[in-house]
Amino acid sequence: MTITGPGTHVARPLPATDLAAGHPLGLDSSGRPHHPVLLIDLDSAASLPEPAVRAAARAAADALPLTVGLARTAPPPRLRPLTQALTFTLVAGHAPLPAECVVAGDLDAARDRVLAAAAHAPQACLTLNRVLRQTPLLDVRSGLAAEAAAYSMLLGGAEFRRWLEARGPARPADPAAGRVRLDRRDATLAITLARPHRRNAMDALMREALIEALEVALLDDTVERVELTGAGPGFCSGGDLDEFGSARDHVAAYLVRLERHAGHLIHLLRERVHARLHGACYGAGVEMPLFARHVTATPDAVLALPEIAMGLIPGAGGTVSVPARAGRWRTAWMAVTGARLDAATALEWGLIDAIETMRR
Incomplete structure (x- = not known):
């Protein structure tokens, strides 16, 4: 199937050797990219000599568009320098694959899903692509x-x-009252997100209450264990959509994100924190808890990064915490497509450490 129009760049997958030719984004007068995705045919690359594989890998790492590998069968190990340099690779079938690959039962449908997302929000997709190539190389x-x-x-x-x-x-x-509940039991501090009527959507008041609770644990050495849970049907449905767009000064918003970051506090406490996920875990509801060393989920948990559809990228630490567990490639797939992962897939990808049969 061929998809054309603004924001797409498809006729047929390129041979890997064509990567070195250079592929501009096709920016129009408003800065909107018309060629945000390069599809790479990996099946035809299987017989490439090693120097050609490495040359293609260097070109893929330097390319500005998303570079998406397509393979009907699992790429052979000799292509790993190339697959590791791509944004991610879609592979037909259901066999276990390395972290840079995503299983696509229907390869054409998965490809079209990527292209549709890139057509809808090409600027956000391209920004995500470059950020994810940086964050795994940096300290938190x-x-x-x-x-x-x-x-x-x-x-x-x-x-x-x-x-x-x-x-x-x-x-x-x-x-304003009651966004977060605290319960001290001996050496354990239980922190519960408590806005169930809004699916624990994270607004500024909840963020500040969560930060204050985490600071208690950080300052009190007698707190040996922190349990992070959510009240109601889901752990956290992400940022409160009604607060989006309220920031008028984007430089100030940047500084607030740096200084008032619950995910960073969870990272500092990571050896003591056990995050227990259930139900909807979207956006911040995935990004923040994954900074913990111990993350479990109930079978009904659903994990997703929906920000690209809003013209944004994960902003609660997801470009750091998610690739630390699942790799930048599967993080890119999750974020670009907004895919919803069930608990079994989250466990397979390393996003969670275990599935709990019941909530505590």
Whole structure:
């Protein structure tokens, strides 16, 4: 199937050797890229000599578009320099694959899903692609700074403005009290996100309450264990959509993200934190808890990174915490497509450490 139009770049997958030719983004006068994706045929690359594989890998790492490998069968190990340099690789079938590959039962449908996402929000997709090539190489604080800078930039972009217009007027905020519950049991501090009527959507008040709770554990050495849970049907449905667009000063928003970052505090406490996920775990509801060393989920847990559809990238630490567990390639797939992962897939990818049969 061929997809054409603004934001797509498809006729047929390119041979890997064509990567070195250079492929511009096709920016129009408004800076909108018309060629944000390069599809790479990996089946035809299986017989390439090693120097050609390495040359293609260097070109893929330097390319500005998303570079997406397509393979009907699992790429042979000799192609790993290339697959590791791509944004990610889609492989037909259901066999276990290395972290740079994503199983696609229907390869054409998976490809079209990527192309549709890139057509909808090409600027956000391209920004994500470059950020994810940086953050795994940085320490946590520097990775969060790179993410925050890119996120704050996208707040001023046309794709996010379009999403805001489609969302419509924000609903009034609910009462301020009771966003987070604390319960001290001997050496354990239980922290519960407690806004179940809004699926524990993370607004500024909840973020501050969570930060204060985590600071208690950070300052009190008698807290040997922190249990992080969510009340109601889901752990956390992500950022409160009604607060999106409220930041008028994007530089200030960048600094707030750096200084008031719950995920960074969880990282500092990581050996003591056990995050227990259930139900909807979207956006911040995935990104923050994955900084913990111990993450479990119930069978009904669903993990997703939905920000690209809003013209943004993960902004609660997801470009740092998710690739630390699943690799940058599967993180890119999750974020670009907004794919919803069940608990079994999350366990297979290393996003969680175990599946709990029941909530505690």
